[in-house]
Amino acid sequence: MAEKKEEKKRGIWSRRDFFTRLGWSGFGIFTGFSLLAFLRSAFPRVLFQPPATFKAGLPSDYAIGEVSEKYKQDFRVWIVREEQGIYAVFAKCTHLGCTPRWLAAENKFKCPCHGSGFFKTGTNFEGPAPRPLDRFKISVADDGQLVVDKSKVFKMNPGVEPDEQFPESILKA
Numbered sequence: 001m002a003e004k005k006e007e008k009k010r011g012i013w014s015r016r017d018f019f020t021r022l023g024w025s026g027f028g029i030f031t032g033f034s035l036l037a038f039l040r041s042a043f044p045r046v047l048f049q050p051p052a053t054f055k056a057g058l059p060s061d062y063a064i065g066e067v068s069e070k071y072k073q074d075f076r077v078w079i080v081r082e083e084q085g086i087y088a089v090f091a092k093c094t095h096l097g098c099t100p101r102w103l104a105a106e107n108k109f110k111c112p113c114h115g116s117g118f119f120k121t122g123t124n125f126e127g128p129a130p131r132p133l134d135r136f137k138i139s140v141a142d143d144g145q146l147v148v149d150k151s152k153v154f155k156m157n158p159g160v161e162p163d164e165q166f167p168e169s170i171l172k173a
Contacts (some may be wrong), residue, residue: 052151085172088148090134132156135169
């Protein structure tokens with residue numbers, strides 16, 4: 001009797017073909033992602049920041065006793081005018097970097113994160129903030145407008161009047 005060999009019906013690929021194709025597919029995916037990572041490194045992510053100096057209008061635009069929030073959103077700066085002069089206060093709490101709010105009714109800056117309070121001059125008087133708010137250099141340009149230079153930061157020390165520490169931080173009236 002002749003034995004008939006039963007041939008098993010095979011799938012599309014043999015086991016060896018399947019693993020070969022799987023290996024080459026993995027290699028292709030790995031190579032593709034590596035190439036993508038290389039191309040992304042050729043175009044670094046750049047953060048565009050506002051310019052370090054900006055014009056803040058004429059001194060006459062600010063009333064005595066006023067805290068202007070006009071530049072808070074774009075430059076994170078308050079322009080304050082008092083009888084002593086005009087100064088630019090950095091709108092960043094010295095505790096953890098939150099943005100304080102100007103409370104005109106209470107005549108103070110108040111940090112919403114941990115409750116630090118600052119006088120109009122930036123001097124801290126309540127809460128965990130370790131020192132007063134920073135100030136920026138302020139001057140007058142040739143055209144008479146105020147120029148705030150954010151590259152020149154004055155880190156105020158507690159217990160000393162800000163105007164005495166850094167005379168460049170205030171534009172005398």
